[in-house]
Amino acid sequence: MNIQQIEYLLAVNKYRSFSKAAENIFVTQPALTIQIRRLEDELGVELFDRNKKPLAPTEIGERIIEQARFLQKNIEKLSDIVSEFKRELSGNLRIGIIPTVSPYLVPKFVNEFIGNFPEVNLQFTELITDDILSHLEDGTLDAGIIVTPYPMKNMTVFPLYYEEFFLYVSDKHPLIKRKNIRVSELNLQDLWLLEEGNCFRNQVINICRREKDYKSKWKFDYESLSIDSLLKIVNSSKGITVIPELALEDIPVSGKNKVKKFLGYHPVREVSLVVEKTFLKKNLIEGLTEIIIQSMPKKMREKHGELISTIT
Numbered sequence: 001m002n003i004q005q006i007e008y009l010l011a012v013n014k015y016r017s018f019s020k021a022a023e024n025i026f027v028t029q030p031a032l033t034i035q036i037r038r039l040e041d042e043l044g045v046e047l048f049d050r051n052k053k054p055l056a057p058t059e060i061g062e063r064i065i066e067q068a069r070f071l072q073k074n075i076e077k078l079s080d081i082v083s084e085f086k087r088e089l090s091g092n093l094r095i096g097i098i099p100t101v102s103p104y105l106v107p108k109f110v111n112e113f114i115g116n117f118p119e120v121n122l123q124f125t126e127l128i129t130d131d132i133l134s135h136l137e138d139g140t141l142d143a144g145i146i147v148t149p150y151p152m153k154n155m156t157v158f159p160l161y162y163e164e165f166f167l168y169v170s171d172k173h174p175l176i177k178r179k180n181i182r183v184s185e186l187n188l189q190d191l192w193l194l195e196e197g198n199c200f201r202n203q204v205i206n207i208c209r210r211e212k213d214y215k216s217k218w219k220f221d222y223e224s225l226s227i228d229s230l231l232k233i234v235n236s237s238k239g240i241t242v243i244p245e246l247a248l249e250d251i252p253v254s255g256k257n258k259v260k261k262f263l264g265y266h267p268v269r270e271v272s273l274v275v276e277k278t279f280l281k282k283n284l285i286e287g288l289t290e291i292i293i294q295s296m297p298k299k300m301r302e303k304h305g306e307l308i309s310t311i312t
Contacts, residue, residue: 016054073139096132104246109295163245180263
């Protein structure tokens with residue numbers, strides 16, 4: 001098995017079609033088919049059941065593909081090791097980021113990063129936390145930006161900033177007249193939340209500590225990964241939602257009166273960069289982390305009065 005055959009094997013498995021795989025990795029279909037057949041002859045097994053539509057790996061094929069993924073991940077690390085040794089600041093940096101952080105954080109630092117590292121191709125993908133951790137494990141991401149603490153193994157965590165939660169109240173809701181609102185005054189049935197499985201939703205429910213009581217009273221359900229969508233729903237209803245501190249910057253002056261602080265309790269979330277414990281591209285990760293931290297207001301870089309430090 002050679003490197004080219006590994007690439008072809010994983011492409012066919014991904015697209016479940018020889019023609020689509022060839023098209024997406026920019027080779028001719030006959031060339032790809034020949035290499036897969038040679039690999040099957042070398043191993044003495046059939047890797048794909050060609051009678052199935054779409055194409056599917058055989059039982060032994062699935063085991064070979066799993067090992068091929070492991071090999072590809074480690075092959076890719078070879079060039080990263082060389083680049084790190086040479087202290088080269090170039091190549092791809094693939095970052096997974098949760099949707100409740102991405103639209104507010106990325107614009108704050110991306111231009112400075114590009115200016116400081118012009119030879120780096122910075123790639124962001126919005127994913128939920130579990131998917132980010134999964135992609136870190138399989139090597140398809142170099143780092144993730146998530147909310148911590150979070151249950152995970154074999155990961156190193158670098159805190160980036162701490163942001164407070166605020167309430168956003170419809171001007172049709174009775175609490176609109178209040179400057180600050182106690183948690184005990186909230187009715188979870190008035191809250192518009194993000195979709196199931198989103199960690200921000202879970203954080204909001206934990207703030208209210210009434211998860212078992214939650215049942216929407218609205219006549220339709222609306223699930224979203226977008227905080228901006230929730231703001232629009234609140235503006236047109238009598239509801240309430242909870243937003244992170246960075247999202248306040250996008251609220252127009254006319255809507256500032258809808259933003260309320262929690263009274264007697266100030267919930268805060270920690271946003272961190274996570275990498276595998278044996279992570280590579282240290283120079284790039286280090287540079288990214290430092291730029292993000294420095295892009296934050298001083299008060300958001302502090303936990304218990306101590307400033308967050310960078311990786312070094």
